Amino acid sequence: xxxxxVDNDSWxxxxxxxxxxxxxxxxxxxxxxxxASDIPDGEVCFLLGCTQVVASEFLSRNKHNLVVHESDLxxxxxxxxxxxxxLEGKNDIPVCLVEASRGEPDAGPVWxxxxxxxxxxxxxxxxxxxxxxxxxxxxxxxxxxYEDLKPVPQVGKPSWYPRxxxxxxxxxxxxxxxxxxxxxxxxxxxxYPAYFMFGKRKILIRAE
Numbered sequence: 001x002x003x004x005x006v007d008n009d010s011w012x013x014x015x016x017x018x019x020x021x022x023x024x025x026x027x028x029x030x031x032x033x034x035x036a037s038d039i040p041d042g043e044v045c046f047l048l049g050c051t052q053v054v055a056s057e058f059l060s061r062n063k064h065n066l067v068v069h070e071s072d073l074x075x076x077x078x079x080x081x082x083x084x085x086x087l088e089g090k091n092d093i094p095v096c097l098v099e100a101s102r103g104e105p106d107a108g109p110v111w112x113x114x115x116x117x118x119x120x121x122x123x124x125x126x127x128x129x130x131x132x133x134x135x136x137x138x139x140x141x142x143x144x145x146y147e148d149l150k151p152v153p154q155v156g157k158p159s160w161y162p163r164x165x166x167x168x169x170x171x172x173x174x175x176x177x178x179x180x181x182x183x184x185x186x187x188x189x190x191x192y193p194a195y196f197m198f199g200k201r202k203i204l205i206r207a208e
Contacts, residue, residue, distance in 0.1 A: 001042030002030045002143075003062070010049035015132035019046065019139055046139050047100055056102045065100035066142065067108075068135045070116065073098060074158035077106035082116070082131055083186040084161045091118040097138040099151055107158070109151035112138050123185050123207055164192070171196040171205065 002023055006016045016032060023030040031040055036058040039045055045062040047054060059065045071081040072094035085093050093116045099108035116134050118127055142149065169187045171180055173196045184207040187194040194205040 001040055002028050003040055003042055003045045004030065004032045005034075005036060005039055005045060005047050005050060005054070006032070007035060007050045007052050010051075011128050012049035012132060012135065015136050016046075016048050019048075019136055022136075022140065023143075044143070048135060053105065054100065059100060059102060066111065066139070067098050067100050067106070068095065068138055069098055069106055070095045070131065071161075072096075073106060073110060074154040074156050076161055077158050078161035079163040081161050082127070083164060086118070086127065086186050087182050089182060091120045092116070093118065095134055095138065097142055107154060109153045111142055111149055111151050114138060121185075124188055127185070166192045168192070169194050173198070 004016050004020055006013050020030050020032045029042075033039055036050075036052065036054045039054075039058050039061050041061045043062060044064045044066065045059075047065055047067050050067075054065070069077075069081060070093055071077070071085070073096050076085070076094075082093060095114050095116050096110045097112040098106065098110050101108035114134065114137075116130060118130065122130065169183070169192045171183065171194055177184070184194055184205070187207055189206045189208070194207060195202050196205070197203070
């Protein structure tokens with residue numbers, strides 16, 4: 001039995017459904033669940049876009065619990081690593097398939113490493129699509145190449161990205177849009193739109 005957990009209404013959900021469909025076409029037993037408590041006993045559980053820490057009692061139901069994390073681990077642990085790196089101006093973004101750890105987040109051994117290549121002009125929906133396809137690819141590769149893979153412990157001093165909040169979408173009206181283009185690329189027009197303050201008024205800007 002294989003399973004996929006998406007514990008929120010994440011942008012990743014359509015790609016999780018695509019993974020579920022791919023597994024069914026391969027003849028696998030698979031279950032897509034929306035809460036950690038519903039994870040079934042099995043061999044592998046893919047934890048995609050999860051916002052909550054999965055308790056050890058639920059991780060113990062599977063031999064492998066795998067997370068896709070977009071950074072060069074152990075550097076860049078934490079929240080929204082893809083968005084933070086785009087904001088930093090990076091176009092080649094490392095991505096790892098990592099075993100979920102039962103202690104420190106994002107600290108488990110790495111099964112696969114790859115790179116997401118951007119052109120530098122993609123807006124939120126566009127780079128999310130690229131990210132989603134790479135997530136799907138890494139999960140598929142794990143199952144296809146499993147017999148030849150060996151997990152590698154993370155080595156080095158970790159660094160952390162903080163959780164992004166709506167305030168992180170605030171533009172500086174004293175700077176040009178060109179100076180802040182990467183911020184416009186990562187904002188979500190619906191959940192955390194770009195904005196700036198005009199006196200006491202909050203002016204929203206949509207990036208499309």
